[in-house]
Amino acid sequence: MYKFKFADIGEGIHEGKLLKWMFDVGDEVKDGDTLFLVETDKVNAEIPSPVDGVIKKLLAEEGDTIHVGDVVVEIDDGEESESLEEKSEKKGETRKETIDEGKDMAGVVGELEVGEDVLESSDENEGKEEITSKKKSLATPVARKLAKDLGIDINSISGSGANGRVMKEDIYKASEMKEKSDQKDDSKGNNKKSYIKDIDIPKIKIDGEVERVKVSKMRKTIAENMVLSKSVIPHASSMDDFDVSELVEFRKEQKEIADKQGIKLTYMPFIIKAITLALKEYPILNSSYDMENEEIILKKYYNIGIAVDTPEGLMVPVVKNADRKGILEISKEMNDLIEKSQNRTIGLENLRGGTFSITNYGAVGSTYGVPVIKYPEAAILGIGRITKKPVVKDGEIVIRDIVPISLSIDHRIIDGADAGRFLNKVKEYLQDPMLLLLS
Amino acid sequence: MPLLNNIGALTYALEQEMEKDKSVVVYGEDAGLEGGVFRATKGLQEKFGEKRVFDTPLAEAGIVGSAVGMAINGLKPVVEIQFSGFMLPAYNQIVAHVARMRNRSRSRYKLPMVIRMPYGGGVRSPEHHSESPETLFAHIPGLKVVIPSTPYDTKGLLLSAIREEDPVIFMEPKRIYRAFKQEVPEEDYTIPIGKAKVVKKGEDITVVAWGALVREASKAIKTLEEKEGISVELIDLRTISPIDKETIIESVKKTGRFLVVHEAVKSFGPGAELISIVNEGAFLYLEAPPSRVTGLDVTVPLPKSEHFFMVDERRIMDKIKELVKY
Secondary structure: OEEEEOOOOOOOOOEEEEEEEOOOOOOEEOOOOEEEEEEOOOOEEEEEOOOOEEEEEEOOOOOOEEEOOOEEEEEEOOOOOOOHHHHHHHHOOOEEEOOOOOOOOOOOOOOEEEOOEEOOOOOOOOOOOOOOOOOOOOOOHHHHHHHHHOOOOHHHOOOOOHHHOOOHHHHHHHHHHHHHHHHHHHHOOOOOOHHHHHOOOOOOOOOOOOOOOOOOHHHHHHHHHHHHHHHHOOEEEEEEEEEOHHHHHHHHHHHHHHHHOOOOOOOHHHHHHHHHHHHHHOHHHHEEEEOOOOEEEEOOOOOEEEEEEEOOEEEOOEEOOHHHOOHHHHHHHHHHHHHHHHHOOOOHHHHOOOOEEEEEHHHHOOOOOOOOOOOOOOEEEEEOOOEEEEEEEOOEEEEEEEEEEEEEEEOOOOOHHHHHHHHHHHHHHHHOOHHHHHO | OOEEOHHHHHHHHHHHHHHHOOOEEEEEOOOOOOOOOOOOOOOHHHHHOOOOEEEOOOOHHHHHHHHHHHHHOOOEEEEEOOOHHHOHHHHHHHHHHHOOHHHHOOOOOOOOOEEEEEEOOOOOOOOOOOOOOHHHHHOOOOOEEEOOOOHHHHHHHHHHHHHOOOOEEEEEEHHHOOOEEEEOOOOOOOOOOOOOEEEEOOOOEEEEEOOOHHHHHHHHHHHHHHHOOOOEEEEEOOEEEOOOHHHHHHHHHHHOOEEEEEEEEOOOOHHHHHHHHHHHHHHHHOOOOOEEEEEOOOOOOOHHHHHHHOOOHHHHHHHHHHHHHO
8 A cells, every 4th residue: 555645846845735636536546647736835736646556545635735744645556555664674675755754854855765775885995906907009990990890809919100009001911910820720721711621522533644733822722712612602693694785885985085094994894883883782792791790791892803814823803992983093903903913913902802703704705604702702793705696676686795794692691682683783884884974 | 983875974064064164054945944855954953053054035046146245255155955956046146156256356256165956866756856957067167066976975075065165066866865875984084076986997898977877887887797797997977077087088098988877968968078088088999989878858757757768777788788899
């Protein structure tokens, strides 16, 4: 049973006139419902119920003067009818009540907790014991994020900036070193590449004359990467023919302009541009699946890798931030990267950080292909040879420039429908190259 | 050593200082005979007489304005405003005279006066009884703003406030007036104004709170340390103005994360100032955005909905977890 006492509703009043009861005996009230209206010498106030329950007894009538501390209504709140003091002593709880600690204590506004809990004695030296904490590096939040994304413990890097601040370059450097040491570990066969060892590979039978060629370091790396990709990523492919007649014409026109600037203009920069625009609309294709943390990493930067055929084998240099560059700029950078790849003068930093790759097997005369995704990217686009083909256009058979396109996707995170929509978007841009200029 | 709650500690400090220093006077609405709306001055009139402890008319501007005159003329008034929600009539006096007297008189006049007021919600009050307006004072140059959270601190900080040469706004979290007790030494001791207290050392995140929310933060921290193994450094700010920047920055440099917890509404609240201090002083150490858990940008609701507004253990815990995982 809850005995509701009239409390001071402010400004230290002592009494009020009960104007109106909002409930009768037997009515149900909810916590917060107005129980009655009271008039003091300053205000008319609505007095809310502090509990849910049923009105059991009204102890004042409308028009009566009620005093602060008077019990004016009893509400059956399902609690046993024992005094609050007994209750709190019994349960060791904090009690809530309008303060009435003896007859000389008038009520106060609202309900104060009255607790018997004793805080520990204060000691001004509290919290002064030293905790030996880990060394913290100085770095901006953006550098911290970069380190986190690259899986580098920033506190382990000694910075080259002012007062030892860790700069972005320091993090890139640390990342490269980490990768090298990881590769060393790999060669010892004691890390995650162990999945290759887990397969019971049958011995190769030889039935004729052979020549044994020692596998180069680079070929070994390519082989490991391919096995990693095909072992980890469930590939699926989507294919289409793009009519690129307009692009062929457009490139012819632009080629002269580029030649004057000493830039060799191929179809590739147009394709790179079309892809970055489409990736912005379908970000899942510019992502990685982080199985360990069960997260998809959507990348907000667009670094497009280009598979390059070199005498030593396949290399994939990366055009960084392709979305922020124009066609000619991409062209110039790409030609430079291809040349350096073929001379083996390319730096590691130009072979890292790709978010999506393109392989142009059309360049060597192939028409169709099913490209292998470069781990940990989510997709790769394969481009076949452009050939003139008869196609039906507006009900007529016409000769058009057709390029076969093949998109491989990480089927864990990309569905066929998304792949199809992405391809359609790329197609839109390549069939009407003016759109590339407008974007 | 007496075991007192926060109200008891207030009375104790006033009584001891009035005995020691005859220039201290205490007054306010019902502060004399009744001992104040929350009984903080109970028994003082009986002991020190009506000249030193007296009731005033219902006139906050008059209460504060008259204290300015008394303080200039050698008294040390400790006035009580019944609720922080009712201090607005006195706000003109506070801003126009109390905060500026030393500046205006080029230090000829000091102004040793304390304005006490209960503040904060969580006690199912009617309108105007639950606000946390510390920013309104902290934003005014020339005022010191103090908020104790324990009985020990209440006595130590109030004695410092009374002995200050400049005006102090002494805000009392009413929700914890009688919520717990603590040993309060009989001897004279003070706690310096402008110095925060590191309540607990930790490594992963710095949490700053004051008033009633020190208790809520402590509960959240205890649960997190036991269940999640998160090590939290808790700082009781104690003084809202001037802020103890040094203690906060030093702590954030160590933990790399910062959370401020306050009952005042979010926009333009004290948390914004504290976050700026952290950004300016520990930017290169931050592992997560300095953040705040606060009251909502609304008038404090009436009892039925008040719990939606109040900062509680759950909200603090969720934010700490989010920042540590960031």
